[in-house]
Amino acid sequence: xxxxxxxxxxxxxxxxxxxxxxxxxxxxxxxxxxxxxxxxxxxxxxxxxxxxxxxxxxxxxxxxxxxxxxxxxxxxxxxxxxxxxxxxxxxxxxxxxxxxxxxxxxx
Numbered sequence: 001x002x003x004x005x006x007x008x009x010x011x012x013x014x015x016x017x018x019x020x021x022x023x024x025x026x027x028x029x030x031x032x033x034x035x036x037x038x039x040x041x042x043x044x045x046x047x048x049x050x051x052x053x054x055x056x057x058x059x060x061x062x063x064x065x066x067x068x069x070x071x072x073x074x075x076x077x078x079x080x081x082x083x084x085x086x087x088x089x090x091x092x093x094x095x096x097x098x099x100x101x102x103x104x105x106x107x
Contacts, residue, residue, distance in 0.1 A: 007084040008067050014091035019056035020105040021098040026052045032103065036094070063087060068082055 026031040029046040043051040070080045 004067065004071055004080060007081075007088065009065065011063055011067075011084065011088050011091060014088065014095055015056060015060045016064070017093045017105060018091055019053060021095065021103040022047075022052045022056065023049055023106055024098075024103045027106075032101070050083075072084065 010020060022034070026047055026049040033045050034043065034047055036038040039055065040047075043055045047055070066083065067080070069075075070083060
């Protein structure tokens with residue numbers, strides 16, 4: 001469908017923003033910690049910068065692979081849309097929460 005690529009790009013942009021904000025967590029462990037229960041189990045409560053980048057890059061790659069598989073296996077539109085809506089919402093929520101507690105985007 002025509003919206004598959006823009007939806008995937010939207011997810012990837014918010015994933016990248018989340019990663020850049022999360023690097024701020026890694027650089028200031030006395031002030032912040034990883035609060036997502038799944039993420040903190042994988043990379044720790046106070047992840048390193050490398051762990052944060054690796055987790056976010058891996059998550060983005062996995063998302064792209066799942067999206068590709070859904071498209072190339074002719075998944076119904078409602079399945080692809082549900083996948084994108086849920087995962088984009090998760091990233092937008094993370095970015096919004098990060099912003100609300102003062103996490104910055106660093107390049």
